[in-house]
Amino acid sequence: MAGNLKDKEAYQRLNYLHQAAHCVLAQNTSNDALARFYSFTQRTIAKRLVLRQDPSVKRTLCKKCCSLLIPGVTATCRQRRKGRRTRFTVVRCLSCGQTKSFLNDPGHCLWVDKPEAQLENQVQPGERSYLIILSSVITASREVGAAEASLC
Amino acid sequence: MWVNLFVALILENKSKKEAEAFAHAFIAGSMKGTRAGSAEETLARKAVVLEYSREKQLGRSRRRSSKRRSQCGKPLSAGEKRRLKVFDIKPEHQRYELFLPLHDLWKQYIMSICNGLRPGSSPQLVQQKLLKADFHGAILTVVRSKCPSYVGTTGILVQEFKHIFKLITKEDRLKVIPKNNSVFAVEVNGFVSHIYGSKFEYRASERSAKKFKVKGSIDL
Numbered sequence: 001m002a003g004n005l006k007d008k009e010a011y012q013r014l015n016y017l018h019q020a021a022h023c024v025l026a027q028n029t030s031n032d033a034l035a036r037f038y039s040f041t042q043r044t045i046a047k048r049l050v051l052r053q054d055p056s057v058k059r060t061l062c063k064k065c066c067s068l069l070i071p072g073v074t075a076t077c078r079q080r081r082k083g084r085r086t087r088f089t090v091v092r093c094l095s096c097g098q099t100k101s102f103l104n105d106p107g108h109c110l111w112v113d114k115p116e117a118q119l120e121n122q123v124q125p126g127e128r129s130y131l132i133i134l135s136s137v138i139t140a141s142r143e144v145g146a147a148e149a150s151l152c
Numbered sequence: 153m154w155v156n157l158f159v160a161l162i163l164e165n166k167s168k169k170e171a172e173a174f175a176h177a178f179i180a181g182s183m184k185g186t187r188a189g190s191a192e193e194t195l196a197r198k199a200v201v202l203e204y205s206r207e208k209q210l211g212r213s214r215r216r217s218s219k220r221r222s223q224c225g226k227p228l229s230a231g232e233k234r235r236l237k238v239f240d241i242k243p244e245h246q247r248y249e250l251f252l253p254l255h256d257l258w259k260q261y262i263m264s265i266c267n268g269l270r271p272g273s274s275p276q277l278v279q280q281k282l283l284k285a286d287f288h289g290a291i292l293t294v295v296r297s298k299c300p301s302y303v304g305t306t307g308i309l310v311q312e313f314k315h316i317f318k319l320i321t322k323e324d325r326l327k328v329i330p331k332n333n334s335v336f337a338v339e340v341n342g343f344v345s346h347i348y349g350s351k352f353e354y355r356a357s358e359r360s361a362k363k364f365k366v367k368g369s370i371d372l
């Protein structure tokens with residue numbers, strides 16, 4: 001884990017809130033209000049302290065109502081086509097109807113993964129790996145959603 | 153059958169009862185146009201297409217002019233949030249045992265913050281950490297208050313707002329307790345810490361950026 005990460009406590013708090021939202025939803029899938037409250041708090045803290053969250057975390061939050069998007073439980077996940085080749089994964093939030101679409105491009109590389117992003121922002125190499133650890137902690141609860149999505 | 157299939161699919165590391173409850177809630181939520189309670193009967197007889205339905209869609213039923221706004225993904229305004237009751241916990245979810253896993257998670261979180269919380273660690277250090285920590289999921293007790301009927305209330309903190317704590321008690325009741333004029337005790341592994349509510353009147357998110365001053369004695 002990162003040794004001297006500046007906002008370690010804040011990151012731990014964000015991590016906890018994200019896990020808490022998953023935990024609440026895993027208890028009862030219709031209790032989205034509380035999960036939304038935790039995700040909302042998480043986002044507000046990140047905004048206030050100007051912390052960048054990992055895209056894998058950010059993509060599970062609804063931009064409009066701050067719901068936690070779990071395919072099959074609080075969101076639908078569909079493949080859409082535009083033109084001949086281009087296909088999108090469209091995630092629709094079930095509480096407010098807001099959609100997110102992601103281009104299906106196997107060659108796509110996230111900006112944070114690119115080497116020039118690391119150099120420009122002077123990000124310590126430990127920071128990114130720390131965030132990955134955070135997001136891997138929650139994969140257990142995310143598998144719940146994946147199992148159901150395969151059924152729908 | 154159906155339910156068992158779900159249970160098998162979902163959670164290996166959870167107890168069977170929890171998984172069953174989860175599966176039932178999920179199926180009930182996914183079946184369109186069936187009466188509550190009849191889901192079991194319907195499933196027993198024939199194949200059903202699982203579809204999503206929710207009683208009320210946030211932001212959908214509103215007037216037409218808001219359509220453009222809903223497409224561009226602007227966050228809900230404070231008024232909209234109030235109208236749609238986005239953060240209100242429904243009465244059927246106000247059950248103590250639903251929040252026990254959250255409390256376990258919280259204990260782990262506090263442990264990781266305080267590096268294991270050994271008995272030898274200095275109280276000042278732990279309190280410094282607790283000040284910036286998150287309290288959702290903690291078990292709070294009202295120790296002192298200007299209003300005597302609050303004293304002794306114990307429960308899991310589910311929501312923290314600017315001026316109030318929402319606790320859920322063992323009797324499955326949601327208690328709303330004002331922070332002002334109250335002292336709360338939070339217990340972590342035998343380490344009891346007191347929170348002066350009057351000095352804590354910030355939103356849950358504001359506290360992480362806030363600087364607290366050390367003071368000698370504090371009035372209620």
Ligand SMILES: [Zn+2]
Pocket residue numbers: 062063064065066067093094095096097098
């Ligand atoms: Zn949404």
